[in-house]
Amino acid sequence: MIVRSLQEARKTDRRVVSEGWESTRLLLKNDNMGFSFHITTIYEGAELHLHYQNHLESVYCVSGEGEVENLDDGVVYPIRPGTIYILDKNDKHILRAKTEMEMACVFNPPLHGKEVHNADGAYELDGEEVSDK
Template sequence: MIVRHTAEEPLNPVPQIPTVKGKEIVAPGDGMGYSAYEVVLGSDGNDVLEYGGPGCTSNHMYYCMKGSGKCVLANGKEISVPADFFMGFSSAVKCKITASEATRLFCVFSKDNEPSEDRVVTKPLSEVIGTDRDVDWGSGFSRRFLLRDDKFGVSVTLTSVFTRPETVNGVPMWYKNHKETAYYINGNMTYQWEEGKQEASFRPGGTAFMMNKNDPHRALPKEESLKLCVFYPALVGNEKHSFDGGYSVYGAAE
C-alpha cells in the first residue's frame, strides 16, 4: 500500500504537460499502470492545460472537482466544463482546457496502445447516476465514467462510501486482479492493511490509498466519504462487492 497526502506534496510541473504545475497523486514509478495529478487552473500560473495530438503517447482523462471552464478540441469543438464533469481523450485528441474561475482537476494519464481521434468520452456525473454504470458496490455507489469497452485501459469512477452498522469493523476488500487508487477528496476514512498492522487516515486536502501490491485491506468510514478511483486494468462494468465472509474480491476480466 502506498499512501500519499496531497497537502504534503510539492507543486511541480506535470511530466506530460511541463507548462502546468500540479500535485502528484500517482507517480509513474508507483507501479499502478497509470499516473495521476491534481491541477488547479487559474492559480499558481496555471492558466491553460493543453495536451494530445502529434508526439503524445498517453490517454488523458480529467474530472472537474470544483470550478468551471471550457475545453476546445483541435477540430474546433467546444465543450463546457462545469463541476462534476468527466472528459476522456485518446492521445491522438488534442484538447485545450481553460478556466473561468479557479478550477480543480483530477488528471489521469495511461498508455495509449491504439491512438484514435474518435475515442472521446465526455459526460457530467448526472448522466451516469441512475444508469447501469451507477453500481451499488455494497457500501455506497460507484459511478463509472470509463469501462473496459471504452478502450482507455483504465476505469475512472466517483465512489461514495456510506457508514452503516455493518461497516463498524471496516469494509474488507481485496483486488486480486486490479491495481486501484482510491483518492479521497472529502469525508473521514481510515484504511488498514497487513492484517491491521498498518493504518493511515484521510487528511484534509485529499489522501490517495494505492493498492500497488493488490493489498487486502479494510476501509473504515467514520462519516460518509467520497473518492475518485482509478482501476487498472479497466472494470468490465458490473463488478460489486459481496461481504458474506472474508475479503470481497472482484473477479478477473473475462
C-alpha cells in the same frame, strides 16, 4: 473524445449500489483506455474488507473522513480530503468510513461496469458490461 457527466451517469447502469457503498463508473473497459475511473461513495459507518487480487487501484479522497488499514502490517492510515492511497501490491485492507466519503478511483485492468465484491473482497476479471454506451 468521450464526455460524460457524473450527474447523468448516476441515472444509468453505470451506477452500482452494494452493501456499504455505491459507485458510478465513468470510464470502463469498453472505452478502450486501459483503466477505469469511478466516483465511489462509501457510506458512513461502513467497514469494507477488501483484497483486489485481480486489480491495482488508486483512491483519492474528495470528501469525508475515514481510515484504511493495511492487513499485511497492521498500519492504519487516516483518510481525509486530499489523501490518496495506492494499492500497488494487491494489498489486503480494510476501509472504514467515519463519515460519508466520496472517492475518485482508478482500476487497472479496467472494470467492465457491474462488478461488486466477491467473498474475498475482490472484483472478478470478467465482469458484466453496462448496457449504455
